[in-house]
Amino acid sequence: MAQYDDQTRTLTIKLVYYGPALAGKTTNLAALHDILSPDMKGEMMVLETRNDRTLFFDLLPLGFRTPAGALVKFKLYTVPGQVQHDSTRKAVLSRTDGVVFVADSQRNQVTNNAESFENLADNTQRVGIDIETLPLVVQFNKRDLPDILSEEDIRKRWGEAPWPLTFASALKQSGVKETFALLLRAVFLRLQQEQDLHQLLQLDADGFVRAAMGDT
Numbered sequence: 001m002a003q004y005d006d007q008t009r010t011l012t013i014k015l016v017y018y019g020p021a022l023a024g025k026t027t028n029l030a031a032l033h034d035i036l037s038p039d040m041k042g043e044m045m046v047l048e049t050r051n052d053r054t055l056f057f058d059l060l061p062l063g064f065r066t067p068a069g070a071l072v073k074f075k076l077y078t079v080p081g082q083v084q085h086d087s088t089r090k091a092v093l094s095r096t097d098g099v100v101f102v103a104d105s106q107r108n109q110v111t112n113n114a115e116s117f118e119n120l121a122d123n124t125q126r127v128g129i130d131i132e133t134l135p136l137v138v139q140f141n142k143r144d145l146p147d148i149l150s151e152e153d154i155r156k157r158w159g160e161a162p163w164p165l166t167f168a169s170a171l172k173q174s175g176v177k178e179t180f181a182l183l184l185r186a187v188f189l190r191l192q193q194e195q196d197l198h199q200l201l202q203l204d205a206d207g208f209v210r211a212a213m214g215d216t
């Protein structure tokens with residue numbers, strides 16, 4: 001859960017990109033690192049990889065200072081998608097404030113997407129997070145590839161779910177920012193229920209999203 005430190009007036013928010021192996025989680029973070037221009041943008045830490053597959057996690061630190069002088073820090077993580085790294089996924093997921101589920105749009109990835117989503121549901125429960133109230137955005141990535149499910153097919157399968165659905169090509173940096181903005185908004189509204197963020201930060205949801213992305 002998000003932590004607010006009264007002394008330093010800093011709110012720290014943890015966000016996790018989850019999903020099957022090779023769906024494009026690391027590529028989403030790299031694209032955000034390129035595109036966003038908030039007050040603070042750290043280097044992206046790619047902890048360990050083998051053949052470009054995440055073995056532990058990636059971390060992108062972002063942040064901004066509010067007009068009233070509070071500090072909002074984000075830590076964006078990716079999990080390793082490969083099935084065998086489940087304990088790492090669970091550890092990364094722990095205490096997260098929001099999740100982007102990155103699904104692979106390719107036709108041959110339907111089962112992997114479904115299994116990974118089930119794994120997310122299991123692991124949220126294991127770490128004590130209620131998936132029903134967790135801010136979550138489902139992104140269908142790799143829209144630039146030829147053999148993909150149509151948007152219509154995807155909406156049929158996922159449309160009844162309560163989470164916003166986005167379409168992206170992280171490789172081409174499209175849809176990535178929209179996905180992040182939807183997550184930020186959901187996170188703001190969720191945190192707002194627990195503590196008076198508006199009072200704390202002197203920002204509404206729109207202002208929060210814009211500042212986090214560096215949009216003026």
Ligand SMILES: Nc1nc2c(ncn2[C@@H]2O[C@H](COP(=O)(O)OP(=O)(O)OP(=O)(O)O)[C@@H](O)[C@H]2O)c(=O)[nH]1
Nearest residue numbers: 021022023024025026027053054081142169170171
């Ligand atoms: N064509 C296409 N390729 C993509 C896209 N996003 C990612 N890729 C490619 O897919 C491969 C895997 O991307 P990653 O971002 O490393 O995938 P990941 O989800 O982090 O994978 P793990 O770390 O194994 O869980 C790389 O070769 C990327 O360049 C996309 O939108 N379109």
Ligand SMILES: [Mg+2]
Nearest residue numbers: 025026053054
């Ligand atoms: Mg990765």
